[in-house]
Amino acid sequence: MTEAQTATEASVRTAPSDQLPQLHLPRNAGTGLDLDWVARVQANTSAIERRAATLPGRRSVKKAYQAAWLARAVTLIDLTTLAGDDTPGRVRRLCAKARQPVRADILDALGLPALTTGAVCVYHEMVPTAVEALEGTGIPVAAVSTGFPAGLSPYHLRVKEIEESVKAGAKEIDIVISRRHVLTGNWQALYDEMAEFRAACGEAHVKAILATGELGTLRNVARASLVCMMAGADFIKTSTGKESVNATLPVTLTMIRAIRAYEAATGFKVGYKPAGGISKAKDALVYLSMIKEELGDRWLRPDLFRFGASSLLGDIERQLEHHVTGQYSASYRHPMG
């Protein structure tokens, strides 16, 4: 082994620590609730849709660049299982996939060994299993919480659920907001709820799931994004994956523009996580280019961006093998999670 290879490997080995959220940046401390700002927010749906619709035609990554971008996407995936029939065995299998998301020979060919996914995302009951399965990898466990997906269980139990998951070892908590606060314009209630959830998380990082498919308008999405950031969300996230409409490009544009505005006003960088409905490698590239264009390269790191996805990885694996071999791949050639 040459020295250069050793150096590369060493730097790659440190990669998992990059993926710990907010390692290098101050956490979003939140601000007071600025209702004037919230009221000022505009989101012109048709203009946002036009931007989203034309972006794939404006940005294109090919060949080695595409492979590198897809490898980057792998590191940004919150590998997720949120099903009623989850078992410890199923979760351990998923964690194994998180540790080795792409076949080693493919990663070697790319010069990118030791990639892992960004996190593993499970329900509370599966947290201990996942924590155990990922021990020593540096891959954080994220728990969905607060009465996921509807967020309508008793409020004190929702707060308690966060505390329990943190106690069980979850480093990231994906909370769901009360959609009714958005739909009735009760921003104070949303702010208070979010602030309390954040406090309950302690050192664990909190992702606020807006369930954008249930918020009615992009204007509501923009306002809810801002209020959650003001109340201290580390990440804002589109969806539970259980709504009929999940992550979309227009919603993404709306939310990341809110993140940009929030950073301009406060200096805090807040992360973004689209979830649900992103299953193709090509889609992932479009999302990454949108983030790069609207937020900048700094957001293309796991501490500020995640894909909430379960089937995306499979498509990326096939595309990466295609890049390495020049031949189209088959899904069964890649180990399942």
Next chain:
Amino acid sequence: MTTREIFDSMEYGPAPESDAEARDWIATRGPDFGHFINGAFTDAGQGFAAKNPATGEEIARLTQGSAHDVEVAVAAAAKAFPKWSKLPGHARAKYLYALARLLQKHARLFAVLETLDNGKPIRESRDIDVPLAQRHFYYHAGLAQLMDSEMPGHAPLGVCGQIIPWNFPLLMLAWKIAPALAAGNTVVLKPAEYTSLTALLFADICREAGLPKGVVNIVTGDGATGESLVTHPDVAKIAFTGSTAVGRRIREATAGSGKSLTLELGGKSPYIVFDDADIDSAIEGLVDAIWFNQGQVCCAGSRLLVQEGIAEDFHARLKARMDKLRVGDPLDKCIDVGALVDPVQHQAITRMVGANTEGEVYRAQVAMPEQGCFYPPTLITGLSPAAPLMQDEIFGPVLVSTTFRTPSEAVELANNTRYGLAATVWSENLNLALDIAPKLAAGVVWVNATNLFDAAAPFGGVRESGFGREGGWEGLSAYLKPKAKLTPRKPIEPVPAPDTVEAPGLDRTAKMYVGGKQARPDSGYSRPVWSKRGQLLGHVGLGNRKDIRNAVEAARGAAGWSRTTGHLRAQILYYIAENLSARADEFAARLRALTATSAARADAEVDASIARLFTYAAWADKFDGGVKSVPIRGVAMAMREPVGIIGALAPEEAPLLGAVSLIAPAIAMGNRVVLVPSSPYPLAATDLYQVLDTSDVPGGVVNIVTGDPADLAPALAGHLEVDALWNFSASDQAMIDAASAGNLKRVWAPEGNPDWLGGDGEGRAFLEAATEVKTIWVPYGE
């Protein structure tokens, strides 16, 4: 770079579109190209190079079209015209459909060739130019199909000479050729010398479509070739898209020729951002407004007007957005801003920006290619309206900006320009946006969007941005003429002074009518008007250019008339009719005395005048615009707006009815009129002002200036605040056309005059001349 390095840097890398097929086509068909005349390519002759502006490399050679080449092409088009124009609409529809299909089948070849030749990003040629061109042919296949039933009483014009610019070579070709062919005309088209290749590729597919020989002819060359086409006597119409300066020259060159003319010229289109706008979306809109096609777009939103309270934030965010633009190889799929079309253009922009001494210049902090014809996206803030860069079209990727305080100030600033092509308004307040849009002097207004185009939506300008519309039924009508029975205009001499004067019992002095008041002529001179029997009927003032000036000023003061409702204008027109009817006998007697016509004929003229007023009272609230079926979620409203101030030279014959036939449609549509009445028989019109005075017509809406048309017509045609000139008098048309070039006013002068008593003396042709179509695009969705 290794994958690992890219993994860290997350750069885009190159994404080149292959130009192999386009180069193959050039090599096979060229690389030396002749013209396409009468269904075949001619041998290549002396000419010039076609270059790739991104590299400066010569990619083909083109032939300089001589006067002889134009002659042969026009002859071929003229020969093809009779048969082509007589084809049933369905037959022409099939050809247009075939052309649309072929454009689609060869879409990528067209796109790559366009980018190679013009320097625009492949993303634009692929996703915008070529699809819009296809859409234009599909849409016009439909118009051809429906024309026979929907446009009865219309005929094509003949051979159309079409001259197109280099900024959208294929798209402008489509905008020109599709409607011309749909309407049954044949064409000789001259592409711009910088960018002729896609026109020649189009010629190729005309053969594949089996288009009859001579229907489409393409002659390449420079301005001299264009001039041969413009001045060719067998060309019935010139359709030009290009600079205002050249448009003005074409107006002058065609003066008096009787050629139909549409001009789509330059602009300095305002882009207005109110403080309640979605600012990020408005900024993204600017990317499509001024950095689309390197800003080489006639309707580019090049003049940013931003509300003062948000200006600082807006400019800061805009600069950040500019830094994300990618400038470079137009064939790269990841490029936003490509190459300017030619070093000449680069020099012109550099010179204009260099001469600017005001404001702050910001250039996008982006990587620039080391060679090739590239100019960085530029923003100049803090300019005053007086700065040349706020007034003059730059035609490059340079945005200029100023601020406003109130909606009305935004409108004032927006309209403080000689141009009037397009405008953009950003506001989340529907009340505000829909209040502002109609107030903007522009042919196209986009609300919360910009640079939206579609074949179904009329496009074109007001003021010095030209006249005529392209797209929609309105665009088709620019290639048709009504089948009216017309008589050539002939001067009528005034009745000479008799040997023995029969003086009237009591002196009656006809004055001019200016601003709702009777006015003596500035000159202090009058002339007597005699009856055929030698009776002195009265005197009429000899108006001069100052009387015209005063009348136009009065008309300007009556701008409120344009904002009245159709219902109100109808009421007033009915009231004029009522008051005229009450004095019908007096007017009939006047007509008999003036023109020595029969009593029956005089009565008929008065009755017809009353009926005509009724016609336009009826139309006042019924000449509707339309909502166009454009492929967006939203509406594109084609609104009929008054032209503004119309100078009308009344026919010599039918002194009452002729005047009424011009005044009534003009004021019904909300215009103000300066009328020069029949010069031999002016008293019928001067009597009319008493009727107007008693009919609640606001002062300044109708102004009547009597005198010698030879003095008055040049003053009116040359007046820069007169928006349109209608000539039904025997005045020198060439003089009028040439004088009108000053502000490119709309001149309406049919080949001859209709029988004023008949149906051709009124109707849609008059209403169309009295209105401009403004297309207001309002995408919606929450």
